[in-house]
Amino acid sequence: MKIVGVGAGPNLLTLDAINAIKNAKIIYGSKRAIEIAKKYINCKSTIVSEIKDYNLAKLKEIPKDAVVLSTGDPMLSGLGFLDGEVISGISSLQIACARLKISLTNLAIITMHGRNIEKGKIAIVNELKKGKNVFLLPDPKFGVQPLAEFLQKHNLKVQIAVCENLAYPDERIEIGTTANPPSKESDLYCIVLVNTSHFSF
Amino acid sequence: MKIVGVGAGPNLLTLDAINAIKNAKIIYGSKRAIEIAKKYINCKSTIVSEIKDYNLAKLKEIPKDAVVLSTGDPMLSGLGFLDGEVISGISSLQIACARLKISLTNLAIITMHGRNIEKGKIAIVNELKKGKNVFLLPDPKFGVQPLAEFLQKHNLKVQIAVCENLAYPDERIEIGTTANPPSKESDLYCIVLVNTSHFSF
Numbered sequence: 001m002k003i004v005g006v007g008a009g010p011n012l013l014t015l016d017a018i019n020a021i022k023n024a025k026i027i028y029g030s031k032r033a034i035e036i037a038k039k040y041i042n043c044k045s046t047i048v049s050e051i052k053d054y055n056l057a058k059l060k061e062i063p064k065d066a067v068v069l070s071t072g073d074p075m076l077s078g079l080g081f082l083d084g085e086v087i088s089g090i091s092s093l094q095i096a097c098a099r100l101k102i103s104l105t106n107l108a109i110i111t112m113h114g115r116n117i118e119k120g121k122i123a124i125v126n127e128l129k130k131g132k133n134v135f136l137l138p139d140p141k142f143g144v145q146p147l148a149e150f151l152q153k154h155n156l157k158v159q160i161a162v163c164e165n166l167a168y169p170d171e172r173i174e175i176g177t178t179a180n181p182p183s184k185e186s187d188l189y190c191i192v193l194v195n196t197s198h199f200s201f
Numbered sequence: 202m203k204i205v206g207v208g209a210g211p212n213l214l215t216l217d218a219i220n221a222i223k224n225a226k227i228i229y230g231s232k233r234a235i236e237i238a239k240k241y242i243n244c245k246s247t248i249v250s251e252i253k254d255y256n257l258a259k260l261k262e263i264p265k266d267a268v269v270l271s272t273g274d275p276m277l278s279g280l281g282f283l284d285g286e287v288i289s290g291i292s293s294l295q296i297a298c299a300r301l302k303i304s305l306t307n308l309a310i311i312t313m314h315g316r317n318i319e320k321g322k323i324a325i326v327n328e329l330k331k332g333k334n335v336f337l338l339p340d341p342k343f344g345v346q347p348l349a350e351f352l353q354k355h356n357l358k359v360q361i362a363v364c365e366n367l368a369y370p371d372e373r374i375e376i377g378t379t380a381n382p383p384s385k386e387s388d389l390y391c392i393v394l395v396n397t398s399h400f401s402f
Contacts, residue, residue, distance in 0.1 A: 011216040014208065014291060075298040076305040086299035088291045090215060093305070097276040098287035104277040104294070105312045109305055126331075 002067045003074045005089020006036040009167025012090040029069030095166040108132045112139040134193040148181035159194040204275045206290020207237040210368025213291040230270030296367040309333045313340040335394040349382035360395040
């Protein structure tokens with residue numbers, strides 16, 4: 001199996017990824033991942049299946065000779081945990097850092113999506129207090145407004161950037177504060193918390 | 202100016218990066234970055250200059266209409282701090298995580314290269330004690346052997362992966378322990394410290 005990162009949006013495919021997609025006999029992926037890759041899928045000879053059930057037992061049924069598409073980078077909350085070679089892709093993390101001109105060092109990467117929210121909250125506080133910036137893959141249960149209130153309660157003065165549809169034509173980035181948080185208009189989004197204090201690592 | 206990530210090695214260029222390189226009138230980059238991109242540089246119409254002096258004042262002299270190539274991702278110890286649009290590239294961090302099957306979350310990214318070594322050491326200890334894995338861009342003054350001794354002294358039982366020439370044909374990964382650290386055979390390398398304890402973020 002090959003797990004191929006197709007990037008966070010259009011035009012981010014790497015030459016390695018294109019090569020794997022062109023040579024695939026069987027392709028599995030989400031609707032969005034297939035959409036990103038479709039220009040390079042050989043329609044005549046490739047069987048394409050949309051993954052709709054991300055249950056681990058179901059994922060394990062994917063044939064060993066398949067190419068599995070993963071949006072962003074497979075090792076960032078993607079399908080990189082499946083058995084097989086991983087081909088890296090450009091993640092929303094990278095696009096967010098590029099747009100906001102924030103270094104990937106001095107940055108904590110926290111996934112709250114589908115995880116324990118309380119543990120995530122503790123991690124956010126700890127990282128910000130150390131002077132780090134935080135890249136957050138949010139969970140619907142803990143969006144921008146409750147996050148801003150939580151940060152205010154902890155007296156953490158940071159800038160909040162909502163980054164939506166990164167790399168898509170309708171990309172939108174709004175920056176606010178804990179007192180005046182940015183709005184969220186799309187479900188395809190990530191959050192960057194930019195610390196106003198400084199730290200050298 | 203456009204700052205274009207060309208990836209950590211060959212065949213990692215994205216479609217966006219190829220497009221920027223093909224359309225560039227002036228290109229600046231390190232010898233290695235130019236080598237990665239050269240297949241897509243229009244030799245007849247593009248002026249290519251090798252950057253040899255990374256002094257900030259010198260970098261600021263680069264013309265505003267230039268495309269500046271940065272190996273890996275410009276936002277990971279690259280040239281992304283220069284004024285201009287950043288096009289993300291696949292970094293050695295991502296290739297290392299793909300090969301070692303390590304998630305990009307629960308990972309601290311530490312650059313020691315050209316930085317304060319003592320601050321870096323403190324950061325390594327703090328992150329490992331929290332249960333995080335560490336991706337390290339090492340400095341020649343603090344290589345694998347002194348790092349292993351330092352970790353042993355702090356009683357930090359981790360696996361040490363030396364990742365050399367990632368994405369190149371002579372890629373080499375050796376995994377060892379603090380007691381039996383891996384050898385280092387190339388100057389183009391990074392280190393991943395894999396924590397044996399677990400942590401959910």
